[in-house]
Amino acid sequence: MKRIAVASGKGGVGKSTVAVHLALALAQKGFRTGLLDADIYGPSIPTMLGIKERPSLKENKVIPIQVRGIFVVSMGLLTTDDMPVIWRGPMVANLLQQFLQNVAWGDLDYFVIDLPPGTGDAQLTLTQKASLDGAVIVTTPQEVALLDARRGLKMFQQVNVPVLGIVENMSYFICDQCSKRHDIFRSGGGGRVAQELGIPLLAEIPLDLKMTKACDRGEPVVTEPFQKLADKILEEMPREKPGEFHLRW
Amino acid sequence: MLRPQTIQKKDERTLGIVWDDEHESVYDTTYLRENCTCAACRDEWTGEKKALPGSLPKAVHPLTIDSVGQYGLKIVWNDGHRTGIYTFEDLRKLCQCSSCRSLVPAVP
Ligand SMILES: Nc1ncnc2c1ncn2[C@@H]1O[C@H](COP(=O)(O)OP(=O)(O)OP(=O)(O)O)[C@@H](O)[C@H]1O
Ligand SMILES: [Mg+2]
Ligand SMILES: [Zn+2]
Ligand SMILES: [Zn+2]
Numbered sequence: 001m002k003r004i005a006v007a008s009g010k011g012g013v014g015k016s017t018v019a020v021h022l023a024l025a026l027a028q029k030g031f032r033t034g035l036l037d038a039d040i041y042g043p044s045i046p047t048m049l050g051i052k053e054r055p056s057l058k059e060n061k062v063i064p065i066q067v068r069g070i071f072v073v074s075m076g077l078l079t080t081d082d083m084p085v086i087w088r089g090p091m092v093a094n095l096l097q098q099f100l101q102n103v104a105w106g107d108l109d110y111f112v113i114d115l116p117p118g119t120g121d122a123q124l125t126l127t128q129k130a131s132l133d134g135a136v137i138v139t140t141p142q143e144v145a146l147l148d149a150r151r152g153l154k155m156f157q158q159v160n161v162p163v164l165g166i167v168e169n170m171s172y173f174i175c176d177q178c179s180k181r182h183d184i185f186r187s188g189g190g191g192r193v194a195q196e197l198g199i200p201l202l203a204e205i206p207l208d209l210k211m212t213k214a215c216d217r218g219e220p221v222v223t224e225p226f227q228k229l230a231d232k233i234l235e236e237m238p239r240e241k242p243g244e245f246h247l248r249w
Numbered sequence: 250m251l252r253p254q255t256i257q258k259k260d261e262r263t264l265g266i267v268w269d270d271e272h273e274s275v276y277d278t279t280y281l282r283e284n285c286t287c288a289a290c291r292d293e294w295t296g297e298k299k300a301l302p303g304s305l306p307k308a309v310h311p312l313t314i315d316s317v318g319q320y321g322l323k324i325v326w327n328d329g330h331r332t333g334i335y336t337f338e339d340l341r342k343l344c345q346c347s348s349c350r351s352l353v354p355a356v357p
Contacts, residue, residue, distance in 0.1 A: 001269060107250060107252065107319060244316050245253065245256050245314065245315065245316040245322060246313070246314070246315050246316070247256055247257070247258060247311075247313065247314040247315075248312075248313055249258055249310055249311045249312055249313065249314070249327075
């Protein structure tokens, strides 16, 4: 099983959007894929996947919710409304560790984790405890976001987690009038930062209002940029289909 | 559950398994044969071994090893035994690498 974290230096850049679509894309390619929403402060994955029910318990293990071919647990859905969200980093990290151990994930091929935004101590502890195989950093083309991406990269390097690359979200805009690509932000920022930091630019995801609407309805659709992203991940982090072994002595 | 990444014949008497967590297990083939948990080799009620060490031919080794579903390996042996299925879980516990051997006693 390969564990991939989807991270971002700052909030609202589309981290959860990327995590959901990446997990769906991997599942569509035939891999058993789990998705953990570790963002207890602002869990948005249940909405994006139309999940309303809380996960059930069986023999003291949390049973993930199976939706659209992936296995999902949202830490936010397990916390109760009256539970104060003033948890400190280490508490969240311990909770995450428990999650990784006490969820009946089954035999996963890929395990995508939507980390809470930021590069503080909380995230550092999380990344340490999750024993990740790799991370992708989501950013937008603006300068500020790129600065945060740099911080994200540093954080993963600190705990020896390989950063697979950068995903530039809302990279460009496909006009529904003329169908041409419009670089509404200063274009190429993600590519530049990737080059500077010596890591690949894994994907450029366009600003896509259809996608936003689909996610709001809880019916995400895996579009081409996400399929390409999944292909890159599979390349960087190959996981063979559940193996068949044959050995002649 | 941990699964093997690769299984390999290390030498005439040694099976090697590299696991998902990169742990590298080695198994003496006679030891594996002795620890078969199939009904023919174990008393179903007590779990006690029927084929006692020593009653086996000295150079017992597999002829073929094939996966069974997603959970284990079936080994066909040169002593004619062919009903033993080793679950990945059991195999991991039976690991005979230097660090595991010191921790885990062999199945009684
Ligand atoms: N490429 C895109 N095109 C259009 N809308 C997008 C795109 N990416 C994200 N959005 C929208 O932007 C909002 C924020 O996205 P998302 O929740 O994925 O960000 P996040 O980084 O996970 O935020 P948070 O820090 O709150 O967890 C959502 O409403 C989402 O639908
Ligand atoms: Mg989010
Ligand atoms: Zn047997
Ligand atoms: Zn061992």
